[in-house]
Amino acid sequence: MNNNDIIKIIEILKNTYPDAKCSLDFTTPFEMLVAVILSAQCTDERVNKTTPALFSKCSTPKDFVDIDILELENLIHPCGFYKNKAKNIKATAKIIVDNYDGNVPQTMEELMSLPGVGRKTANVVMLEAFNMPQGIAVDTHCKRISNKIGFSNEKEPEKIEKDLLRIIPKEYYKDMNHILIWHGRNTCIARNPKCETCSINKYCKEYNNTKKY
Numbered sequence: 217m218n219n220n221d222i223i224k225i226i227e228i229l230k231n232t233y234p235d236a237k238c239s240l241d242f243t244t245p246f247e248m249l250v251a252v253i254l255s256a257q258c259t260d261e262r263v264n265k266t267t268p269a270l271f272s273k274c275s276t277p278k279d280f281v282d283i284d285i286l287e288l289e290n291l292i293h294p295c296g297f298y299k300n301k302a303k304n305i306k307a308t309a310k311i312i313v314d315n316y317d318g319n320v321p322q323t324m325e326e327l328m329s330l331p332g333v334g335r336k337t338a339n340v341v342m343l344e345a346f347n348m349p350q351g352i353a354v355d356t357h358c359k360r361i362s363n364k365i366g367f368s369n370e371k372e373p374e375k376i377e378k379d380l381l382r383i384i385p386k387e388y389y390k391d392m393n394h395i396l397i398w399h400g401r402n403t404c405i406a407r408n409p410k411c412e413t414c415s416i417n418k419y420c421k422e423y424n425n426t427k428k429y
Contacts, residue, residue, distance in 0.1 A: 226388050231415075239260040241267060256332075361404050365416070366420075399416075
């Protein structure tokens with residue numbers, strides 16, 4: 217795929233989803249960090265139903281340090297894997313209080329050193345909380361679409377991201393973090409993709425290979 221086609225795909229998706237943005241609700245960088253940790257193997261919709269009660273109880277890293285872990289587990293229980301998530305959130309909050317004066321660090325390396333924070337989470341926080349996109353968060357939608365279109369043949373998220381960063385200009389990182397998720401939720405659905413009405417189907421490797429047989 218040549219550079220012109222890549223830019224055309226991005227621009228078409230931007231026009232298809234002009235309102236594409238992060239769907240997690242937050243008001244501070246730390247709330248964003250907590251919300252992304254909770255979103256692992258959980259829908260953003262479920263997280264958004266869970267965080268109002270959570271953030272009304274705990275609004276700062278210090279609040280999360282002080283809250284009893286059993287109470288925290290109970291508050292985030294609907295998001296699944298609540299024991300591990302509660303442990304990581306409390307440990308992360310303590311590090312931020314002790315080492316960063318209560319402020320969420322603003323580099324990928326520092327974020328990824330926090331418990332429960334991998335590259336995908338760090339990418340989301342850098343973009344959404346600080347408006348400093350450093351890469352492209354590879355979730356299930358990004359992985360599926362990248363493979364189908366032909367952006368990457370890799371299966372591991374970090375390898376897919378490396379492929380994407382090689383072919384996508386940096387000025388489009390912010391857009392890519394949003395439009396692939398929205399395209400995956402609305403059109404390129406995992407179990408029943410709407411290929412015939414897809415705005416980028418003529419560029420899709422899988423769609424056009426299927427049409428030949």
